[in-house]
Amino acid sequence: MLLETIQQPSDLKKLSHQELQTLANEARIVLLGKISYHGGHNGPNLGMVEMTVALHHVFNSPVDQLIFDVSHQTYIHKMLTGRAEAFLSPEHYDDVSGYTNPKESEHDLFTIGHTSTSLSLANGVAKARDLKNETNNVIAVIGDGSLSGGLAYEGLNNIVEQGTNTIVIVNDNDQSIAENFGGVYRNLKELRETNGQAKNNFFRALGFEYHYLEEGNDVAALIELFEAVKDKKTPVLLHIHTIKGKGFKFAEENREKFHAGGPFSLTTGDYLASGSQEETYGSITTDFLMGKMQTDPKIVAVNAGTPMILFSKEQREKVGNQFVDVGIAEEHAATMTAGLAKNGAKPIWAVFSTFMQRSYDQISHDLALNDLPGTILVYGASVNGMNDESHLGIFDIPFLSHIPNVIYLAPTTKEEYLAMLDWSIEQTDHPVAIRVPVGAVKETGIKDQTDYTQYFKSQVTKEGSQVALLGLGNFYSLAEDIAFDLETKHNINATIINPKFISGLDTALLDRLEEKHELVVTLEDGVIDGGYGQTVAGYLGNKDLKIQNYGLEKLFHDRYSVSKLLVENGLTKENIIKNILNSL
């Protein structure tokens, strides 16, 4: 294979257009081989094959600096920059991450995983180049889906303002993760349909020199365009139409399904892990909301570009105007939620923990300062969530729970979760966030009758002495396991507490712990710094009680094994019991 002869991008320089096309064809086959076996981002990479080949033929990485938005479309880039083995040999599949990673290659400038940052990064890189009086090209590749994020617009504005070489490539495949939403997409459509000639032009309005290319999967056409703008002294925007999923029929036909996923069959296009029919906390949420929406037209779910965490395409059609996908624009989702709540709707914003952090200011000001009763459902908030360093769900407790007025809840069972969710939707006093449990559904069969207006009231599920275990949310069961062993193996009758509330303390309960306990142990499924346990430690610091906080070390843990990470962080029953026994 030609591909195997490519050690670095400069090896593409000497290839003819015909050979480059062959290389692209090989790369697509190799890509399909890996993603069908291993899983990954399918559509985005299939669509980028030709463009990546053309980029590395025309430009001169790493002297010319390439920045890819989200960087989930860089599998071919990795193949062509010395990492082909990670796509050719199954035993090396995991040698590379699913995103650009400077630790892997000098051709990867940044670790990226969230959308809409590429243009601002490029603006900084280009400004530094100018300060150093260097003359290389800076190229940012951004998908149409990422254009809905406000940061992309800030980047566009500032690239024009800077006025020096920056080549912005809008890779327009007419699809976000799911559908695109927002006014700018009408303009992109108009531009595609007029071969870039439409009178209304978002990019020209911002001051860009604009070029349109319809044949975004044609190597020769791409090379011609890139050659034409290479080394320009002023910013230029290339609007290039590509086919998401290009070259794999099933991916071209079902672009949402094939945005990303696990292993699939190349012959049938079916994912191998058949969708389980088992109940999950996700399916419970969906069922509950769809039922409740039918009887209350004021309930409205909001989401920023990941609608599938709540509703499938069919379900979205069913709930109609009671669901809003705002595009990949988490800030807008948060602030719109505030507007909805203010005007008497009952909004539920569903968001992954890792993406929620994109709206810190909007949660703080628009929701919390205004004290508006929107509900935030926080998905994937756990060590058992996405495990790429760019998609961690372990920072939400530190950043969310210390914002005034926010009631942050940690349910431990299905019944508790549904009671909290129902209460949150109906109450009109505060913003409420719920850390949607992760993992197998736990059902008690007993309806949760808790009055959640009794803010910060914890539940003592077992009255004991000596040791009190506060098991927060997903880690409540760890508290139960520890208590069981303490009792059966060490004759210690520990108290077990389900805190329920993350954002405040049951001070009456904590005050009385002193009477019968020597040690308070907190367990939380997130980083320990700034977490729940430290607020407990701060409160109890002046009392005659010892406190042990358990959680994860403050690090960007990357592609970790959960069980190994738990061991490394002392988060095992055995270690905690050992420490408890040492302390008593």
Place this chain on the structure above:
Amino acid sequence: MLLETIQQPSDLKKLSHQELQTLANEARIVLLGKISYHGGHNGPNLGMVEMTVALHHVFNSPVDQLIFDVSHQTYIHKMLTGRAEAFLSPEHYDDVSGYTNPKESEHDLFTIGHTSTSLSLANGVAKARDLKNETNNVIAVIGDGSLSGGLAYEGLNNIVEQGTNTIVIVNDNDQSIAENFGGVYRNLKELRETNGQAKNNFFRALGFEYHYLEEGNDVAALIELFEAVKDKKTPVLLHIHTIKGKGFKFAEENREKFHAGGPFSLTTGDYLASGSQEETYGSITTDFLMGKMQTDPKIVAVNAGTPMILFSKEQREKVGNQFVDVGIAEEHAATMTAGLAKNGAKPIWAVFSTFMQRSYDQISHDLALNDLPGTILVYGASVNGMNDESHLGIFDIPFLSHIPNVIYLAPTTKEEYLAMLDWSIEQTDHPVAIRVPVGAVKETGIKDQTDYTQYFKSQVTKEGSQVALLGLGNFYSLAEDIAFDLETKHNINATIINPKFISGLDTALLDRLEEKHELVVTLEDGVIDGGYGQTVAGYLGNKDLKIQNYGLEKLFHDRYSVSKLLVENGLTKENIIKNILNSL
């Protein structure tokens, strides 16, 4: 005065255009009377006089819902909605806040203080209206300066997508706080110069029905335009050219100076508090950076729309391309800083604590995950900062210090600050944030020789026993005061510690405190929840030491008296000494 007859906006309905013009003239005089005596946002309100009169004449607040971006331009709105007394009578000047405030009036929908949120709020309000099958108008007023924030663009996109009544008014006075920066401003200029007829039209490109009005300070023209679009079923965007500072010569002539400020002379246009020549931590920073920039062209300062915290207009001209104002776009500032650092520049991003929170995700991912050596100078991070509930500088420790890789420093003197700043600019290992001290400059006269690569190493400034006082940054002097009284009045020789680092602990030092101490006291100038003290408490929880954390209650404190707030939060020397004595 006609103004005194206006009890509510409906009173404007019956007025003739002539009377409305009289009302506007009166309102401007009353406004000048208050702001020249009291201080406030000058230019923005002077420019909005006629528009506010016309809005309340045509629309029907509070049924029609008005949302003002930042809401610093709503003084006239307040006058016309039952709050004229707060502008007419000096003894009532402080009855109203400088922003919209739902606690004051049903005509104020939201508490707002940060930019670019109005369109997303309006989008939520309008969506709720639609769900309720109501038909009122939703009107959002946003200044040109706020258009540089990405959230405004997200709002524009989603208003078009929603497709129902929302009237967006772009109040274009061709000025942000200082100059405008970004491509969109070229288009606004083009549109102003062509009376809205330019071919390139940013708003039309996003799908808006667009109307331009040149005479934005003409009541009759404004009324005609508003009447024409009132009750439209689809979104509409009104681009209205107003004069910032209109009607006060000095404000029209010097728009940056008269954006906001304290009391000024109506006859000379001079601010009464003459610019002190005394050294401040701000002036120290400016002097240091200007000096260092001269010898190192790779040093570059970045700021998002508040350039005056670093450089005056003249100084900006002097430093030239070593300063970048990105517009009011804090996310871009953070991410651009990452790009600059990656490519070998030495960026310093200067930002207020309250605005830094708009970039949580960009600090976390672009700077911290990539572990890039950008410097963040955090201004106004103190209880002694801005004291509006929408501009508090007391949340930065909880949200910033728990992000991995960030080194967050708290200097206590001029020498320490400059040593930290110089080190930060030259080091190449991590993002470093410095909490710029607030208040009078403290000078030791002794150069700080600390090696700041010894991460998290605290300084023991006085070795004692029994009690260890950790006084963080601005509160270090409080620790000294307490220690002095403990020694002189209670014969207790307390240990004093200057932690220097906020984002990590000197565990070796904390470990050895147990030997000679019973009590550890932490003092920090910010909210206590998620703060520095709680990390200390968490670390020491399992030891034979008591811990007391001092800081502010987790609340949006509003227009507080600092001394009163400190008393209410137990942050007085007397209270802390009492608690210490009780604990020993």
